[in-house]
Amino acid sequence: MHPISKAIRTQVDRTNEMEHSQPLFLTSSFCFDNADDMRAAFADETEDNIYSRFSNPNVQEFVDRMCALEGAEAGFATASGMSAIFASFMTFLKQGDHLLSCRSIFGSTHTVITKYLPKYGISHSYVDAADVSSWEQYITPNTKMIYLETPTNPGLDIIDLKAASALAKKHGLLLNVDNCFATPIAQRPIDFGADLVIHSATKWLDGQGRVLGGIILGKKELIQELYLFCRSTGPSLSPFNAWILSRSLETLEVRMDRHASNALFLAEALEGHARLNWVKYPLLASHPQYAIACEQMTNGGGVVCFELKGGIESGRKFLNALTMLSLTANLGDTRSIASHPASTTHAKLSEAERNAVGISAGLIRISVGLENKKDILADILQALDKC
Structure with a gap:
């Protein structure tokens, strides 16, 4: 099935109920039939919903649809695009690590990289978005991630994803791509070797200026690490916003x-x-x-x-x-x-x-x-x- 068709038809299966469109689940928590079912859920032995800070049917539907569109194994939805970006940094970078980033990025992302990551002992180097061949000289033994936007905001520079992926793989780095401007309709970074793909769902994914939202997509093992960080720190997408965004993806x-x-x-x-x-x-x-x-x-x-x-x-x-x-x-x-x-x-x-x-x-x-x-x-x- 084509990714577009798959995204439109994807709906979380909830005990075989027959609604044509996913209903809203505006609840903070979910109940269990018995103590053993509750124990199994908290032990991650089942995929039952527990608490809407980290699992909710509306949010999961949005994630599943975005996975179909981006060709990703898994994802986690957040309250905004910036919370998705920050979560991707804090999950995979630690004190002493080094981030390589294209210089042309969203203003708030620049603030996070230059003002807040240094507080955690995370350094960075900015590189020319238009010249991937020059990036290697900035890679150090402590470099752990390449972060980029393409097209960039606001200058619309285009970064060669194949070249960036080859460089990341050569040095064992995570390639983290903000795909907000292109959307998966125009570009799928995972197809070119990206490990993580980020969106501010507030923009084209919603498309009508109604709600805030963000999402991180990628390999299942990476998203599991990110899920554990977000589960504890709480940058959650609301069920209502997720419901709106899921409907938006259909068009x-x-x-x-x-x-x-x-x-x-x-x-x-x-x-x-x-x-x-x-x-x-x-x-x-x-x-x-x-x-x-x-x-x-x-x-x-x-x-x-x-x-x-x-x-x-x-x-x-x-x-x-x-x-x-x-x-x-x-x-x-x-x-x-x-x-x-x-x-x-x-x-x-x-x-x-x-x-x-x-x-x-x-x-x-x-x-x-x-x-x-x-x-x-x-x-x-x-x-x-x-x-």
Whole structure:
């Protein structure tokens, strides 16, 4: 069965009840018929639900569907994308370990790596996302994990997953990939050798800006370790949010096909505009890593970025001139969104740090929605005329 069909049809089997759609299980704990059944559950001899902090039918349905989509053996769902990222670090890294990460990453991930991991004695090195061949020089005997985003946020750099996987395997490192921007519809990192795949389900997986959520997927033995960490520390996904996300996955392929086609149309229409220095989209032929994107992605996702001439002042005028697009730091919504990373998602970085990953004062990130593509373009064009 195709992964999409499998994900849509996957439902947790609960004593052969016949609901066509999984009901909500808004309970903190689950009851047992007798003492021996309860003992067996706590001894991990059964897969019975015990407590919704670490097991719940709605959450399990979401996990099972994501496993089908990503080709993963197992997964664990969390309250947000950042809790998934932090859990993956804290489960597999310890005092004295070293993390290798691409430099171009989400602002909050940068904060975790640079401000909080050092408190636990975990060091890091940042590497150029576009040059995997240069990474090996930064690997030390204490390096335990490679962490990356592809496409990166917000600069849309594409990292060669095959090359990153080969490097990780050569040195016995875990390859941990944030697949939020691509989604499993466009890209399955496990197929290219990733050990762990992370999503902020808040974005494209939900797709309507309704709920927070995160998930980590991978090999069963790795997820078991992560499960034990999360079971004790409690970054749990709520049953209601999991129920919403499971329903959203049923339309993920249809939505992402439209997001991607709208995004490519927008990128092609804006390229060469007089008020822009450049336009970037993974499947735009001018993208520096276009060949790699074509090899490992089936579509380019729903994010387009461009740089305005005139810097911060042009950015302010552009955002204020938009009449249809939403102004918010989120992405992955049915509604198109414009954001200014230098003053929002990456504002905590220094100017030097932003420049190092290509986040200029004039960089605009567009999360392309499901509106008519000509309406999206028209709003952006009229705003460009006013900056």
